[in-house]
Amino acid sequence: MSSNDQGxxxxxxxxxxxxxxxxxxxTWSAMLAGTSGVRPITESWADDLPVKIAAPAAADPVxxxxxxxxxxxxxxxxxxxxxxxxxxxDAGAPEVDPFRLGVAVTSGIGGIGxxxxxxxxxxxxxxxxxxxxxxxxxxxNGSAGWISMELGAxxxxxxxxxxxxxxxxxxxxxxxxxxxxxxxxxxxxxxxAAIMALNIGAFAVMRAMSTRNDEPxxxxxxxxxxxxxxxxGEGAGIVVLESEAHARARGARVYAVAxxxxxxxxxxxxxxxLPDGAGVKHAINSAIADAGISxxxxxxxxxxATSTPEGDLLEAAAIASALxxxxxxxxxxxxxxxxxxxxxxxxxxxxxxxxxxxxxRTAPPTINxxxxxxxxxxxxxxxxxxxxxxxxxxxxxxxxxxxxxGHNVTLVFTEHTPA
Amino acid sequence: xxxxxxxxxxxxxxxxxxxxxADEVTPEKSFVDDLDIDSLSMVEIAVAAQxxxxxxxxxxxxxDLKTVQDVITYxxxxx
Numbered sequence: 001m002s003s004n005d006q007g008x009x010x011x012x013x014x015x016x017x018x019x020x021x022x023x024x025x026x027t028w029s030a031m032l033a034g035t036s037g038v039r040p041i042t043e044s045w046a047d048d049l050p051v052k053i054a055a056p057a058a059a060d061p062v063x064x065x066x067x068x069x070x071x072x073x074x075x076x077x078x079x080x081x082x083x084x085x086x087x088x089x090d091a092g093a094p095e096v097d098p099f100r101l102g103v104a105v106t107s108g109i110g111g112i113g114x115x116x117x118x119x120x121x122x123x124x125x126x127x128x129x130x131x132x133x134x135x136x137x138x139x140x141n142g143s144a145g146w147i148s149m150e151l152g153a154x155x156x157x158x159x160x161x162x163x164x165x166x167x168x169x170x171x172x173x174x175x176x177x178x179x180x181x182x183x184x185x186x187x188x189x190x191x192x193a194a195i196m197a198l199n200i201g202a203f204a205v206m207r208a209m210s211t212r213n214d215e216p217x218x219x220x221x222x223x224x225x226x227x228x229x230x231x232x233g234e235g236a237g238i239v240v241l242e243s244e245a246h247a248r249a250r251g252a253r254v255y256a257v258a259x260x261x262x263x264x265x266x267x268x269x270x271x272x273x274l275p276d277g278a279g280v281k282h283a284i285n286s287a288i289a290d291a292g293i294s295x296x297x298x299x300x301x302x303x304x305a306t307s308t309p310e311g312d313l314l315e316a317a318a319i320a321s322a323l324x325x326x327x328x329x330x331x332x333x334x335x336x337x338x339x340x341x342x343x344x345x346x347x348x349x350x351x352x353x354x355x356x357x358x359x360x361r362t363a364p365p366t367i368n369x370x371x372x373x374x375x376x377x378x379x380x381x382x383x384x385x386x387x388x389x390x391x392x393x394x395x396x397x398x399x400x401x402x403x404x405x406g407h408n409v410t411l412v413f414t415e416h417t418p419a
Numbered sequence: 420x421x422x423x424x425x426x427x428x429x430x431x432x433x434x435x436x437x438x439x440x441a442d443e444v445t446p447e448k449s450f451v452d453d454l455d456i457d458s459l460s461m462v463e464i465a466v467a468a469q470x471x472x473x474x475x476x477x478x479x480x481x482x483d484l485k486t487v488q489d490v491i492t493y494x495x496x497x498x
Binding site: 066067068069071072128129131132133 | 436437438459460462463466
């Protein structure tokens with residue numbers, strides 16, 4: 001749809017279960033306080049790995065979904081369901097025609113824990129001892145399926161997969177479902193539960209992970225000169241997207257406008273970004289154009305910045321280049337400094353953080369930025385920072401997400417001004 | 420093994436797999452219609468029953484075991 005439809009999709013519900021807290025309120029207050037969710041891995045499976053730190057979900061989803069339900073769901077699906085329930089309740093559990101209610105919830109990897117458990121069962125005990133729920137537990141669209149069942153959502157249940165951009169891309173798809181008239185309400189987001197030996201080993205062998213094992217809380221340090229890779233986190237973030245007309249008709253509380261999305265593909269290398277940042281810049285510029293805003297409206301960017309030597313700088317330079325003169329006055333942050341990197345969950349949790357920043361007019365900090373890399377020209381919040389509107393137009397915030405495969409996604413959220 | 424023992428053992432499995440309280444697992448109950456157990460959970464229950472009672476339940480047999488009594492009878496005959 002063209003940009004004259006902007007403002008037609010709003011956010012009316014938020015849900016999250018993260019390394020910082022089991023819901024949005026606890027996660028957000030921990031973010032504002034600059035809390036790290038990174039912990040030592042004490043289990044023996046990490047003994048021979050070079051990485052012995054991670055950011056596990058703060059709340060056990062099994063206690064919420066229940067023992068019997070949990071044995072049929074991968075942990076990433078459990079986390080997604082917990083966050084979806086919170087978001088749905090937060091939106092006021094609206095009455096929606098089932099065929100006008102959609103789901104767009106994904107995972108970057110899918111139920112890898114269930115895959116590994118099934119493989120162990122296969123090798124140790126034979127095929128009959130594999131759980132008959134293995135396939136629904138390992139498929140990356142499993143969360144979308146479970147949430148559609150929970151809510152009776154029949155307009156479609158989707159899961160875009162683009163590695164660490166999956167959550168953001170799937171929220172973008174949810175926005176499109178409403179813009180294109182397929183749904184009035186869409187529950188959208190991402191989830192991940194991949195803290196296990198295979199994944200850590202596989203990322204570590206790429207030399208992508210921090211090995212600051214003796215200082216877990218300092219390991220995720222985007223834009224700091226001492227950064228040495230990302231920390232793996234787990235959790236889920238969910239938003240309730242709604243057509244503005246539908247939200248207005250039911251008198252819903254509106255957090256923000258889901259104003260637009262921009263995408264690009266680097267078409268360069270399977271895991272390295274395009275060195276000149278042209279792909280990232282194109283995603284940012286496309287999102288701004290799609291949202292119909294001017295760069296001067298942007299007060300805050302929740303960056304992808306994962307604490308890797310290469311990616312952090314490239315993104316900061318691409319933001320500065322894309323926003324031009326408007327980049328001075330933008331408050332940049334990476335909440336991954338606190339949550340770690342939730343892969344397919346990150347874009348969704350960071351969407352929740354970006355929307356909360358807009359609502360509270362406060363940017364959460366980037367912690368551990370003790371020795372900032374001089375190459376970063378943008379202003380980075382190291383403490384929670386209040387945001388001021390720049391001019392009369394509604395304040396806007398961006399969320400960037402990038403994934404192996406060369407996927408770049410930028411989402412734009414703006415303050416909602418009732419008609 | 421008495422029928423009561425088989426019923427109690429089966430009830431334990433069904434609680435574990437499907438969360439049905441043991442006192443609801445009575446002989447006349449149908450797995451699908453009364454206990455709301457789907458075909459995937461039925462596979463899990465059959466495997467767990469084989470392990471617990473030491474009785475092989477072939478797939479062609481499994482589809483005929485529709486009630487709790489069917490399983491009790493099958494196990495007590497084949498154990």
